[in-house]
């Protein structure tokens with residue numbers, strides 16, 4: 001499959017997923033925060049909920065599982081040894097290399113994801129409070145964040161939190177070596193003089209149009225990370241490109257990524273968390289124009305919605321949690337109510353639990369229906385107009401994300417009309 005993502009909403013043709021496994025459970029209340037969770041999860045419920053998302057996606061698009069892709073690239077001995085080296089070096093456990101290299105690709109892929117339990121074979125390890133030499137990748141089911149398809153390239157994430165760094169190393173190996181998905185990758189760390197402060201995570205990067213990127217600047221994506229993207233656009237030396245940056249608060253943690261407060265629904269609607277996106281605040285929206293190898297303009301805009309209007313994307317905001325009650329807005333934003341994922345223009349997926357958000361979608365012309373209607377074949381996506389397809393989600397949102405966070409689209413059809 002050729003990589004090609006020129007919008008947030010074009011008909012989905014390929015998406016990378018990761019079904020959560022034991023790695024989501026292997027933590028305690030004491031270290032859940034380090035794992036970037038706001039609660040501890042029940043795996044069997046999380047998997048049931050996730051299966052609904054995966055089954056729904058299987059009815060409309062090609063889906064790829066990270067674990068299968070990883071196993072397939074590990075079958076190549078050179079990739080296997082370089083990946084083992086890179087990971088052990090990055091995580092300061094070079095002593096594990098030989099043991100890891102001796103594993104089959106299946107077991108190695110599993111250990112990379114689920115973690116490697118620390119042996120208690122010397123005094124330091126015996127006394128250590130850590131259970132793992134290589135900690136589990138608790139957040140890998142949020143495949144959105146560690147790599148992102150932007151037009152025909154894959155930008156490798158530079159994770160703000162070291163507990164997620166291995167995810168981007170794995171994604172880079174996959175996109176560099178997997179024939180099924182091979183692509184040109186761009187890694188901010190692989191530059192001549194990488195800026196250690198530059199961080200970029202996929203939840204902050206929205207491809208609004210082939211010439212418009214919308215990027216969140218907050219706890220996960222730094223200004224230096226965005227500067228890296230500006231440099232990339234400059235290097236392409238082509239037509240005018242717009243970078244619209246939205247500053248984000250650093251707390252509460254539900255504001256980690258832009259896609260937790262803003263997502264695109266179709267050619268004329270976007271989903272917003274109103275208190276941040278519609279009301280005046282100290283969080284600026286900045287419009288950067290790049291053309292022919294230089295930044296031709298950089299200025300503050302009244303809001304992100306205004307900035308989008310300025311580039312010809314006139315979007316009506318639909319409010320997460322409805323329009324009346326700040327408490328409800330905050331509650332539903334917390335459980336990823338604004339985090340919609342588009343299967344096609346106007347056909348979007350979100351959590352059923354956010355009932356006020358769904359009601360507001362309905363008020364804006366979206367039919368609300370449960371995912372099972374489509375999975376069972378009772379309804380077909382192609383026969384539907386604007387719709388909000390709902391997923392059961394009680395455990396998954398505790399991991400800190402929704403449908404957009406859990407999907408990494410690699411190919412979308414062009415948007416017409």
Ligand SMILES: NC(=[NH2+])NCCC[C@H](N)C(=O)O
Nearest residue numbers: 036142203257399400401405
């Ligand atoms: N695209 C997103 N909003 N992803 C949500 C990721 C949540 C995850 N627990 C983290 O903190 O990294």
